[in-house]
Structure formats: structure tokens, C-alpha cells
Amino acid sequence: MTTLKELAKLLNISVSTVSKALNDSHEISEQTKKRVNELAAKLNYKPNRIAQQLKTNKTKTIGVILPTVTNPFFAEVLHGIETAATKHDYDILVCLSDELLSKEKRSLELLSNGSVDGFIIAVARESQVRSEFKHFARVLENRIPILLFDRVIQDIECDKVIVNDFQSVYEATKFLIEKEERSNILLISNIEELSVGKLRIKGYNKVIEEHGLQSNVLKLGNVENVEEEVFRYLNDHPKIDAVISIDHITGIVAINMAKKLGRLVPEDLSVIGFGYDKTPMLSSPRISIIHQKAFDIGQQSMKTLLDSFKSEDHQFMTLVIPSELKLEESTVN
């Protein structure tokens, strides 16, 4: 790569003149600026990013650590993060924890050695299950800001962006009882051990209790044969008249399995799932969803983190991005 020094030598002028010319300083003649810029372009000179960083002590880069992107929720959040970063002239560097504590730690180390000005993170499944958060505390002690989204940690003090998990499932379940007039509602979950999963199940149980109904929760964990499990449950429990799924797949599976059992959706069975823009398009009938504004969550996370850089005495905040019940064809009303 071409350096300032090489440019100076080739042009037979000082390094500082080259530097000033490239920075369009008024001290330098237009003619010299032209010579410098032409040679710089010709030799593909790029200002040394690292040198610039040392000067400003800013990388204008944000580290993003996600559990996975094969979950479309995180893929869409990342899209939002990236869009907001571009808008504010920041770059992002993404690492995946693959839901593992060890990889989350490693990614955090890789990036906290001066590569980024801050982090946006959704906590890995293993870290949550094992309540192991020291690695985050350490980064914060080193004064590198972290913003947590979706899967957050109660005890870590930092900015947080979350969805209203409890409330959204509470309201969707209430809708199934009061508007759809259902009384045997099954909750299907494959994320029951995550903070968000727990909150969603709590929201369901709260309404069920308030209405004196029976709680039916099918916990799938990480099982491979989701279709079989859902089919069997629906087959064994013919009284189930509504399904609320708290992830983006099992609701659609419930619709398909109900059809296999000859049960009409939504006439015999109302179904509500979780999802985002394109989810309803995939199922037939189109699935009614608790619409998680993943793109907004990403944008807002980036914006909140960048805002925090600006203020001297930043007060940590927790932003709630409400999900909305989006009624499509898998509910009667």
C-alpha cells in the first residue's frame, strides 16, 4: 500500500505538505494540492485508517454480536442495525456466538481490542441458561459501551432495547379468549428457556389464570421433528380450539398439521404466531401474527448507542419497541 512518505518522496516535498494537501489545507497552493491528489489517486493511496483512529481515538465502527442469523428475527434486526449505521456513516463488524458462551466471550475479546467504539449484542442462549455474564461486565469496566437488545440481562447496567414480550402475548391470548371465543388454548414454544420465552409464557399464563382456564404449554426445546410433535399433540388433544406460537415457525406448522388432521383453520382452530413482514405470505391461510418490528429494533438500537456516545453523563435507558397484533386469515375476527 502507498504511504504518505512514498508520496512525499516521489513528489519531492515534505510529508507534512502531502498530508496538508490531502486535507485541503489553505496553507497549500492549489497547484500542489492538484499534484498530490493526482498522484495519490494514481497510486491508489488510502489514508491509513489505523493512523486516523489513533488521532481521533474513534474507530467509527460498532461490533455486533448475534447468537445466529439463521433465525430471521436476528437477520432482520441486523438489517436495521446496518441501515442505521450507514445513515450515520458508521461501519459494523458482525460476529456470531452460535448461541455458545465460549464464542460470545471470544468475539467480545476479538473486537474489544480497539476495533470498535461500542457493542450491540443479543445474549447467547448458553450464557442466559448458565447466567454467566462476567464477560460483559468486564467490557463495560473498560468503558466500552454495550447496548443489549431482545435477550437482555437484568443485572447488567447498560442501554437496552426490548420488545413487550409479556404484554404482546397477554393481549394476543386475551384476543383469542374474548374475540375468538376460544377456551382451550395451546401455547407452543421452542424458546422456553430464554428470557423472552419465559416472559411470553408468563403473559399467556396470566390471562389463562384471570379467565380460570386450563394452561396447555407444549415445550419443544430444540427438537428436530417439530412437525411430528405438533401433529401428535393436536391429535391427542382434540379439544384444543386455538394455538398461540411464541416463535416464527411452529405457528405455521400448527396450521399445516391441523389441516392434516382435517381441522379447519380458522373455523375449528384459531392460530396466532410470531413473525415479521414476510411471515404471513408463507402460510396458507395467511397466519395472524404478533408482529415483531425487527427492523425498527435494529435501527433504534444503533441510534440509542450512537446517542450515548454524545453525552457526557449518559443515563442508561430501556427502550420498549411494542409488537403489534396483525390479523390475517388464521383467525376468525
Added chain:
Amino acid sequence: MTTLKELAKLLNISVSTVSKALNDSHEISEQTKKRVNELAAKLNYKPNRIAQQLKTNKTKTIGVILPTVTNPFFAEVLHGIETAATKHDYDILVCLSDELLSKEKRSLELLSNGSVDGFIIAVARESQVRSEFKHFARVLENRIPILLFDRVIQDIECDKVIVNDFQSVYEATKFLIEKEERSNILLISNIEELSVGKLRIKGYNKVIEEHGLQSNVLKLGNVENVEEEVFRYLNDHPKIDAVISIDHITGIVAINMAKKLGRLVPEDLSVIGFGYDKTPMLSSPRISIIHQKAFDIGQQSMKTLLDSFKSEDHQFMTLVIPSELKLEESTVN
């Protein structure tokens, strides 16, 4: 962060003794090693990654630049890349080009300043459409290896991992004609301007021509209302008796729209789409797919790149990971 110097001072020994003790040198007594390691652990000492890198001139990090991860194909490839990286004790840093030339260039610059040992890249849509590839050539000139996958560039000499786009669609279309006995086959595409899209359409047209049939291609580009467009086409063309979709969404949409038109899948209409493991689970009937082995593509890309580091006179190669026709419920046979 704790430094070697601090450790040395606290232990009242020389920096080089500390360094040797941490590296388990035979020159140092077991007792001293124990003292050093205990204090290092207590103070959370970490060997300076950058210093280590300067020594070996290797970062053990690979830069990955993807157009987007909201396309599940790329999300799954990334999962494969990441799994292979972990297996070989490498880290990955991911940047998104958002399908834009400018962001692709910027990501390449951000990471080619010594942060990574090599790149794995799928080319942005805009770069392909505008045939603008100089930025890749420049990185290669600086002797940073690049491996291109899926969306590759003919004229750039480097390692490539591709799928058999032409052949897989050729064979799937042939299957629709010969086994499913269809003669009015519609190809639906939303990626017609990409290299892979062009190859897939060529595969289709080749068979259609060989059998003296009429070519029907519905090009959707980036339209928002995919459902409407597909519905209208199927409604206006009642003779269509098979659909081959060359992306992972429009095949499922075709199934759903056919149902809306009262047409039975697969009895009246055979449908084949593109997809990966979880795609069939989402549609009802389960969609037959050209199964792209996205995870394998990712793993193989990383392995090929790392292998290339080892040999002095590496010969560039193009690896083909064949897709497989996976028959489910949306075809008769």
C-alpha cells in the same frame, strides 16, 4: 487491561521472565511459572492479540462480506462458514454490502487494513449488474486471498465455490416434463439479473427448447406485491400446469395462489422451488425443492480458503456443490 510490564513489576521479576513463564519455557522454574500464571489469571491478563499478530503476521481471522442475511440462503451459508472457522480455530468478521457496490468497497477497505488473512465473499447485486469488480482485483494485487461463492465473477482469478445452477434447473424442468408429464411450465424469478439467476433461466430454456415447448418466464425483480403478481399471472394463464421457482419464496407463493384459484397442487399444478432444510416445513402441501446445500457451501468455502494458505504455489480452483432435487408433496411423483 493488564500488561506484561505490570505483571513483572508486581512480581518483582523481569518482563522477559514473565513472558517466558506464560509461554511455559523450560528456562523458568515451576514455582515462578505458578506465581506468574496465578497473578495473570487473577488480574485477567490477556496476551495482546495485536502484538501476537505482529509477530506471526497472521490474524487468524477471515473477513466475510455478504449481500444480506435476510435471504436465508446466505444466513445458512454463514452458519457453515462460522462452523468451519471455529473448527479450525479461526474467527470471522462479517460485513454486509446490502447489495450495494459502495458498501462492498467500504467493507473491503475496512477489513483489508491488516484485520484479516483472507476474504470469503458473495458479490453484491449492484456490482454484478454494473460489472464493477476493480475493488476485488486491488485486494488480490495486495496478496490478500479472496474466495468467491455463489455469485462469482468470471474474470477474477481466485478460488470459487458455486452450485450447479444451470444443471439443477435443467434437471428439475426435465423432471416436470418427463415424469410429471407437464407441458406448460412457468418459471418464476425474482433474481433474473444475477449471475445465478441467468444460469437457472438458461437451464430452464435449454430443456424447454429441446422438447419444443413454449418458454414462460415471469420476472418479478424486486416487486413488493409478489402475491398479486403471481395470482394475476396464474389467473390469466389457466393452461399453466407446472411452476418452477428459482428462489426460496415464490414457489410457496405459487402454491398458495393456486389454491386461491381453486387449483389443486399437485394434481392440477406441479410446483418445484428452491430451498434448504426447513423450507418444505413451511408450506402445505410441503414444497418439492431444489435443495441448495447452503451449510456445505459455507463449510467448503472456509476449508478451501484455509487450505490455500498452506500451499506455496496454490492453483485456483472452482468447486461445484451440487444441489439435489428433493421431492415432497407439491409434485405427483
